[in-house]
Amino acid sequence: MKRKLHLESIYFIIFLGFTSCGDLSYLPSKSSNDRPNIIVVLCDDLGYSDVGFNGAKDIITPELDHLANNGVMFSAAYVAHPFCGPSRAGLMTGRYPHTFGSQFNLPQNSGELLNTGIPLEETFISKVLQNSGYYTGIIGKWHLGAVPEYHPLKRGFDDFYGFLGGGHRYFPSQYQPIYEKQKAAGNKIINDYLKPLEHNYKEVRETEYITDALSREASRFVDEASKKENPFFLYLAYNAPHSPLEAKAEDLAIFDFIKDKKRKTYAAMVYAVDRGVGKLVDALERNDQLDNTLIIFLSDNGGKLSLGATNFPLQKGKGSTQEGGYRVPMFFHWPKGIEGGKTFEHPISAIDLYPTFARLAKAEIPKAKILHGKDIWDDLSEGNEPHKNEIIYALRHREGYSDVGARKGDWKILKTNQNNWKLFNIKNDISEQNDLSNQYPDQMEEMILDVKNWTKSHIEPKWFDPDSLKYLWETHEMDTFKTIFDAEK
Numbered sequence: 152m153k154r155k156l157h158l159e160s161i162y163f164i165i166f167l168g169f170t171s172c173g174d175l176s177y178l179p180s181k182s183s184n185d186r187p188n189i190i191v192v193l194c195d196d197l198g199y200s201d202v203g204f205n206g207a208k209d210i211i212t213p214e215l216d217h218l219a220n221n222g223v224m225f226s227a228a229y230v231a232h233p234f235c236g237p238s239r240a241g242l243m244t245g246r247y248p249h250t251f252g253s254q255f256n257l258p259q260n261s262g263e264l265l266n267t268g269i270p271l272e273e274t275f276i277s278k279v280l281q282n283s284g285y286y287t288g289i290i291g292k293w294h295l296g297a298v299p300e301y302h303p304l305k306r307g308f309d310d311f312y313g314f315l316g317g318g319h320r321y322f323p324s325q326y327q328p329i330y331e332k333q334k335a336a337g338n339k340i341i342n343d344y345l346k347p348l349e350h351n352y353k354e355v356r357e358t359e360y361i362t363d364a365l366s367r368e369a370s371r372f373v374d375e376a377s378k379k380e381n382p383f384f385l386y387l388a389y390n391a392p393h394s395p396l397e398a399k400a401e402d403l404a405i406f407d408f409i410k411d412k413k414r415k416t417y418a419a420m421v422y423a424v425d426r427g428v429g430k431l432v433d434a435l436e437r438n439d440q441l442d443n444t445l446i447i448f449l450s451d452n453g454g455k456l457s458l459g460a461t462n463f464p465l466q467k468g469k470g471s472t473q474e475g476g477y478r479v480p481m482f483f484h485w486p487k488g489i490e491g492g493k494t495f496e497h498p499i500s501a502i503d504l505y506p507t508f509a510r511l512a513k514a515e516i517p518k519a520k521i522l523h524g525k526d527i528w529d530d531l532s533e534g535n536e537p538h539k540n541e542i543i544y545a546l547r548h549r550e551g552y553s554d555v556g557a558r559k560g561d562w563k564i565l566k567t568n569q570n571n572w573k574l575f576n577i578k579n580d581i582s583e584q585n586d587l588s589n590q591y592p593d594q595m596e597e598m599i600l601d602v603k604n605w606t607k608s609h610i611e612p613k614w615f616d617p618d619s620l621k622y623l624w625e626t627h628e629m630d631t632f633k634t635i636f637d638a639e640k
């Protein structure tokens with residue numbers, strides 16, 4: 152197996168234009184280093200073009216750019232859903248969340264109001280890696296179940312520092328007094344965004360700006376994990392730059408030239424993430440782990456335009472099945488396994504990470520585990536299209552109807568706001584401007600039929616957000632998804 156990994160590395164480097172094939176010094180030298188550490192850095196609601204490596208002009212992200220430029224950038228990386236919870240469920244399970252009833256966000260304060268989370272039958276990638284000997288950690292936002300059975304430490308993580316809900320305020324000096332006051336008043340339900348963070352079930356009184364705190368804990372994790380014999384997996388799930396828009400004065404000062412207050416604050420929040428990634432890289436370097444660590448950076452969904460994000464040149468943003476909703480900035484960085492400086496333009500999905508990680512970790516996936524993503528490593532190495540003749544889907548239920556985006560190679564079909572289906576050549580028309588449905592009706596019909604068949608694998612949501620949407624299911628307005636397909640023309 153060790154030899155196989157070496158060959159994979161060589162193929163990859165050949166594909167990426169590495170010319171000095173006689174120099175094999177970059178290859179892993181010890182069997183204990185054979186399997187890479189894996190770090191997923193996930194941002195929350197970060198826009199497609201809100202990082203330097205994807206074209207941001209006003210937001211400065213030197214640390215991320217350095218990694219991206221020395222890694223492989225993905226220009227067509229999609230997530231499983233255009234908003235938080237279902238996207239994260241897709242990442243952790245390698246499946247479309249609609250197929251296990253997790254197509255809505257777990258609602259605010261689900262820990263008190265809803266005794267559930269992502270179904271326990273779903274083995275998370277963290278568990279697969281843990282079972283194969285990886286030391287596993289999650290720092291930051293969970294949002295996959297806030298009651299004990301669904302806690303990160305029950306789902307394949309050895310170490311958890313963060314919060315269980317869907318978001319959090321950023322300044323402890325501001326949110327802690329509000330929390331204390333409500334607690335003293337005997338409030339049974341206190342907003343998730345105000346609650347103390349925890350470290351392995353133990354409540355902690357954080358003092359730092361939350362993004363900095365999460366970065367500090369990520370470095371702490373790397374220091375601890377590096378002392379262990381086996382490789383590690385870290386899921387660093389920043390809540391930034393998700394609302395509320397709260398940034399440090401020193402970071403705001405850097406973006407004084409931005410006049411729009413929301414954009415300025417958002418930029419400062421992204422910059423804080425970038426600084427944190429720099430600290431993470433420092434930690435990897437001081438522990439001599441950087442060369443054999445695969446760092447994956449991405450956002451869980453598109454940027455929210457009303458809160459200062461941009462997804463240019465993509466249309467719309469968070470929540471949409473247009474490209475701006477679920478096509479995200481992403482790169483892989485791995486000095487020992489990837490020669491950098493390239494962009495991979497074929498479409499891939501965040502649900503592909505599960506089987507790809509398992510392969511690189513030589514970890515065994517349970518036989519009964521259903522996966523919708525695929526191991527993309529060979530195709531990445533050889534420059535091939537991983538999803539040739541396959542569709543990458545997005546489907547969001549709204550009030551009584553659903554929006555759909557489905558990409559197959561260069562083609563994309565789109566349905567939003569109960570309008571007619573549209574067809575785009577998304578490779579040539581990334582901004583979804585030129586509807587080709589009249590020129591290529593057969594192409595469109597074939598893809599609509601495919602999406603229709605795909606929805607037959609969906610099950611009823613296990614929870615709703617908002618809860619009022621439950622009514623639409625119970626009155627059979629939504630149960631067959633027929634509202635998507637009735638007005639096909």
Ligand SMILES: [Ca+2]
Binds near residue numbers: 195235
């Ligand atoms: Ca999000």
